[in-house]
Amino acid sequence: MSTPAGDGAVYFGRLRAGDAISDPSWVLRRTSTGDEILGRDGRWRRSDMLARAERGELPGTLEPLGPVLPGVLVTLVQRRFHAAWRTIERQQAGEFTLRLAVPGTGSAYERLDDEARAETARFLRRAPLVASGEQGNVRTDGMWVWPETIAQQVLETGEPPEDEFFYHIRARAFLFPGEVAPSVIERARALLAMAAAPDGRVREANVPGREPPPTREERQRALSAWHAEWTAKHAPSTPFRPENHPGDPDYAANYVDVEASPEAEREYTARAREIMGLDPETGERTDL
Structure with missing residues (x-):
């Protein structure tokens, strides 16, 4: 099997529903010292995912990668990670308008497998806390505000959140800031108190104290x-x-x-x- 020149490792793409070989869910490799996975941050780490996928314990298929594609995919993952964190740092500082996600599902994405459900639920349940009450927790990542009950909906049904919100989650590689500025929490609480718009969408017109986004x-x-x-x-x-x-x-x-x-x-x-x-x-x- 072909491997990158001088690398000595054998590379695989793990493809789940909707994946292309040029953009697999996970990039895996087998080296002389053990199996590794390319993390969301573009770093290689020890993992048993390759062996589990070979045993059929995980959804999707394994596809061998040629000598060129692994390097391209590593660069792609690293670029996405750095781009996500540049934006997350701006979310943390409160540079974006906030919008409220509502329970419900979209139509642009396929039903999630167990792995994707867990990854999505982790995002929904671990982002910074905005408020807690009889209806449960509300969280934010500095751009979206959502009731944590959406996580349970995802786990129970496998249906992803509404399209724009799930696009955002995927674009951030399921990453979020560990904390956001106190002013962001205050704005998120104010957003919750707003009357719902006719279409059910509640969103800030602009960041307080700043001009509206340019047209x-x-x-x-x-x-x-x-x-x-x-x-x-x-x-x-x-x-x-x-x-x-x-x-x-x-x-x-x-x-x-x-x-x-x-x-x-x-x-x-x-x-x-x-x-x-x-x-x-x-x-x-x-x-x-």
Whole structure:
């Protein structure tokens, strides 16, 4: 079986329902010293998951990975983890509007197996506590606020929470801050006291003391301003090669976009993503 050059390990992807080989639920490897699992944080740890999957004790299938894919998947997991924690740190500080999740299920995700139920319930039951009363606990991760009873619903039925909320949980790799700012807890309690909107959605209009999030039109204007600033900054150091583009009448006006160095392109892309409300490294949305 092929393995990454010089690695000496045999790699497997563990695929559950809906997984693709290019994005398995878990990446596993067998080394000369034992079996390991690639954690959500991109670090390898000892685990018996591979042996249990081989014995048929876990849902899903095992697929061997070729010599290239394991390295790609490790990088992908690490990038997702760092992106999740960048956003979680902002949630912890109270930089996002809060929204209330309500009991009920969505339609975008398949029924959860026992493993996914446990992982989802752990998130729902261990995030910072907002309030506790006759109706049970209410928790928050600094972006969503939810009744802990949703965890029991997940465990008993296997149905995931509503679509947007479950998308958020998955996008954060089932991670949450150990604590949030006291002001976030106060805001979450105020959210619970709000009258429900006609569609059942309760959500802050904006973070208290701050302007509402920019509209798409405002983001587009900011993006245009950033492009102009970036172009002026890099024009003196960017080569002008009109001879290589004889049929392009717009080359003179846009040559910085065409000829910019990889470093300059990365600078532009990272800031452009931030302006549009995306993670600067991955380009994924941070406000969901």
